[in-house]
Amino acid sequence: xxxxxxxxxxxxxxxxxxxxxxxxxxxxxxxxxxxxxxxxxxxxxxxxxxxxxxxxxxxxxxxxxxxxxxxxxxxxxxxxxxxxxxxxxxxxxxxxxxxxxxxxxxxxxxxxxxxxxxxxxxxxxxxxxxxxxxxxxxxxxxxxxxxxxxxxxxxxxxxxxxxxxxxxxxxxxxxxxxxxxxxxxxxxxxxxxxxxxxxxxxxxxxxxxxxxxxxxxxxxxxxxxxxxxxxxxxxxxxxxxxxxxxxxxxxxxxxxxxxxxxxxxxxxxxxxxxxxxxxxxxxxxxxxxxxxxxxxxxxxxxxxxxxxxxxxxxxxxxxxxxxxxxxxxxxxxxxxxxxxxxxxxxxxxxxxxxxxxxx
Numbered sequence: 001x002x003x004x005x006x007x008x009x010x011x012x013x014x015x016x017x018x019x020x021x022x023x024x025x026x027x028x029x030x031x032x033x034x035x036x037x038x039x040x041x042x043x044x045x046x047x048x049x050x051x052x053x054x055x056x057x058x059x060x061x062x063x064x065x066x067x068x069x070x071x072x073x074x075x076x077x078x079x080x081x082x083x084x085x086x087x088x089x090x091x092x093x094x095x096x097x098x099x100x101x102x103x104x105x106x107x108x109x110x111x112x113x114x115x116x117x118x119x120x121x122x123x124x125x126x127x128x129x130x131x132x133x134x135x136x137x138x139x140x141x142x143x144x145x146x147x148x149x150x151x152x153x154x155x156x157x158x159x160x161x162x163x164x165x166x167x168x169x170x171x172x173x174x175x176x177x178x179x180x181x182x183x184x185x186x187x188x189x190x191x192x193x194x195x196x197x198x199x200x201x202x203x204x205x206x207x208x209x210x211x212x213x214x215x216x217x218x219x220x221x222x223x224x225x226x227x228x229x230x231x232x233x234x235x236x237x238x239x240x241x242x243x244x245x246x247x248x249x250x251x252x253x254x255x256x257x258x259x260x261x262x263x264x265x266x267x268x269x270x271x272x273x274x275x276x277x278x279x280x281x282x283x284x285x286x287x288x289x290x291x292x293x294x295x296x297x298x299x300x301x302x303x304x305x306x307x308x309x310x311x312x313x314x315x316x317x318x319x320x321x322x323x324x325x326x327x328x329x330x331x332x333x334x335x336x337x338x339x340x341x342x343x344x345x346x347x348x349x350x351x352x353x354x355x356x357x358x359x
Contacts, residue, residue, distance in 0.1 A: 029109075030105050030106060030109045031063075031064035031065075031105065031108070031109045032064055032101075032105050033061055033062050033063045033064050033066070033101060033104060033105055033108070034061075034062050034066070034067065035059055035060065035061050035062075035091050035092070035101055036059070036060045036062065037057060037058070037059050037060075037087070037088070037091065037093065038057070038058050038060060039055045039056065039057055039058070040055070040056055040058045040121070040148070040149060040152050041054060041055050041056075042054045042055075042056055042139065042144045042148055042149075043148060044139065044140040044143045044144045044147065044148055045139035045140065045141070045144055046139070047136075047139075048135075048136070048137065048138050048139035049136060049137045049138075049245075049247060049253040050125055050126040050127070050137055050138050050139075050241065050253070051126065052125045052126055052138065052139065054139070056121055056122050056123075056144075057086070057087055057088065057121075057122040058087060058119060058120065058121045058122065058149065058152075059087040059088070059090065059091040059093075059119070059120045059122075060117065060118075060119050060153070060157065061091070061100065061101055061104055061117065061118040061119070062117060062157070063104070063108050063115035063116065063117065064105070064108070064109075064115070065115055066115075066117075066158070072158065073158045073159060073160045073354075074115060074116055074117045074157075074158060074159060074160065074165075074353075075116045075117070075159070075160050075165035075166065075167065075347070075351040075352065075353060076116065076117045076118075076119060076150075076153060076154075076157075076159050076160075076165065076166050076167070077116050077117070077118050077119070077166075077167040077168070077169060077347050077351075078118075078119050078120070078121075078145065078149070078150075078166070078167065078168050078169070078189075079100070079118055079119070079120045079169055079170060079174070080120070080121075080123065080132060080145070080168070080169070080170030080171075080173075080174030080175075080177045080178055081120055081122075081123065081170065081171065081173075081174050082129075082170070082171045082172035082173045082174050082175075082198075083128060083129040083172060083173040083198070083235060083238065084124075084128045084129065084231075084234075085124070085129075086122045086123070086124040087120040087121060087122040088122070090120055091120065097332055098332070098335060098336045100118065100120075100339070103336060103339055103340050103344075104118060104344070106340065107340055107344045107345075112340075112341070112344065112345050112348070113344040113345045113347065113348035114348045114353055116167075116344075116347065116348075116351070117153070117157060117159060119149070119153055121144075121145060121149055123141060123177075125138050125238070125241070126138075126223065126241075127226075127234070127237045127238040127241045128227075128234055128238060129173050129235075129238045130238075130242065131173060131176065131177065131199070131238060131239065131241075131242035131243070131274075132145060132170075132173070132174070132176070132177025132178075132180060132181060133177075133180065133242040133243060133274065135241060135242050135243070135245045136245045136247050136253070137241045137242075137245035137246075137247075137252075137253045137254055138241050138242060138245075141177075141242075142177075142180065142181055142184070145177070145181055146181050146184070146185040146188050146189075147188075150166065150188055160352065160353070160354070162352070163186070163187055163188055163189060163190045164190045164291065164351065164352035165190075165351050165352045165353070166188060166189045166190060166191075166351075167189065167190070167191040167192070167193070167347045167350075167351055168181060168182045168189040168191070168192050168193075169192065169193040169194065169195065169343060169347075170194065170195065170197070171195040171196060171335055172195070172196055172197065172198045172331065173198055173199070174195075174197075175194035175195050175196055175197025175198065175295070176194075176197050176198050176199045176200065176276070178192055178193070178194055178197070179192065179194055179197060179200070179276050179295075180274075180276060182290065182293075183276070183280075183283040183286050183287050184283065184286065186286045186287070186289035186290055187289075189290070190290060190291040190292075190350070190351065190352075191290065191291050191292045191293070191346075191347060191350045191351055192290060192292075192293045192294070193293070193294045193295065193323075193343050193346055193347065194293075194294070194295035194296075194308070195295075195296065195297075195335055195338060195339070195343065196296070196297045196298065196301055196304050196331055196332075196335065197295060197297075197304065197307075197308065198304060199239075199274075199275065199276075200275060200276050200277045200304075200307040200308070200310075200311060201275050201276075201277040201278065201307045201310065202268075202271070202272045202275050202278065203303075205257070205263065205268060210258060210261075210263055213230065213232040213233045213236055214236065214256070214257055214258040214263075215258060215261065216229065216230075216233045217229070217233050217236045217237060217256050217258065218256055218258040218259060218260070218261065220233070220237075221251075222251070223251065223252075226252070236256060236257070237252065237254070237256070239271060240252075240254040240255060240256050240257070240267070241253075241254045242274070243270050243271045243273075243274045244256075244257075244267045244270045244271065255267045257271070276311075277307065277310055277311060277314065280311075280314055284318050284320075287315075287318075287320060288318075288320060291350050291351075292321075292322070292323070292346070292349075292350035293315070293320070293322045293323070294322060294323030294324070294342075294343070294346050295308050295311065295312075295322070295323070295324055296308070296323075296324070296325040296326070296327060296338060296342065297326060297327075298326070298327055298328065298329030298330045298331065298333070298334060299326055299327065299328055299329065300329065300330040300331075301329070301330055301331045304331070305326050308324065308326075309326070311324075312324045323346060325342075
């Protein structure tokens with residue numbers, strides 16, 4: 001009897017071992033997409049006074065089935081990078097705190113989201129960021145993204161070339177750009193997601209105590225000095241290049257908010273006019289045309305978290321449905337996780353895949 005029990009137990013555990021090995025072997029392998037880093041000529045960027053190249057790098061992620069299914073067409077999500085970043089950092093060509101393709105591969109292999117093409121233009125400029133705005137100084141970045149880039153991608157890749165199948169998103173400066181471009185172009189994009197979007201509202205400048213970066217920026221006379229300055233001083237130049245350009249004021253061709261130690265209210269008024277929360281009312285009818293809008297920020301990203309709370313309130317006031325969340329985190333530490341677990345499924349649920357939206 002004992003011998004029989006021993007035999008049964010041995011067979012049982014052997015079968016269990018075989019089953020476990022078989023199950024492990026059958027686990028779904030990650031299907032890897034491909035990344036193409038191409039150059040796209042921006043006619044709308046021609047003549048920019050910064051001297052930035054009008055032939056812009058663009059990274060294009062093609063999902064795994066793009067190569068194996070030559071008749072399939074895909075929605076496109078345009079991902080806009082943040083200040084001081086470029087497309088190369090997000091797609092693994094340079095070292096960075098987050099790389100997109102492995103995230104996309106993982107999500108698209110699983111059941112969380114359906115495959116999409118993802119596109120990121122290089123918006124790094126002389127001032128380390130374009131703010132995705134139209135400017136004589138840095139070029140018409142807003143129109144380049146919404147018109148030229150979209151037209152190029154649709155003509156060179158198997159896209160579903162309609163607004164219902166185009167999404168727009170971005171992180172930080174890219175989140176600002178996604179809202180700015182999205183609210184002005186509801187005939188091009190249908191779905192917008194903002195990750196920790198910067199620059200949505202104005203910040204008070206006490207006249208009796210001008211902030212040090214403002215004064216430091218006023219003292220800078222050369223490009224080399226500007227590019228070696230601290231982060232906040234450099235972003236003042238980027239903001240000025242985008243929102244207060246001046247073709248008669250070399251060498252930077254912009255007006256800073258401080259000149260000769262004195263605050264320039266007219267410059268700040270121009271900046272305020274470019275803050276989405278200040279002009280949201282003028283774009284409400286456009287925003288209502290969007291299929292879906294979502295945004296989030298970390299609790300420790302305090303200024304941005306407060307600004308998207310205001311955005312939430314404003315959209316609620318107009319009865320516009322949207323996705324909104326403040327999560328535990330800072331400006332960058334959980335962005336990759338948000339893209340993987342929230343943003344991609346958001347686009348999967350709201351973009352048009354062929355005749356119907358995927359659920």
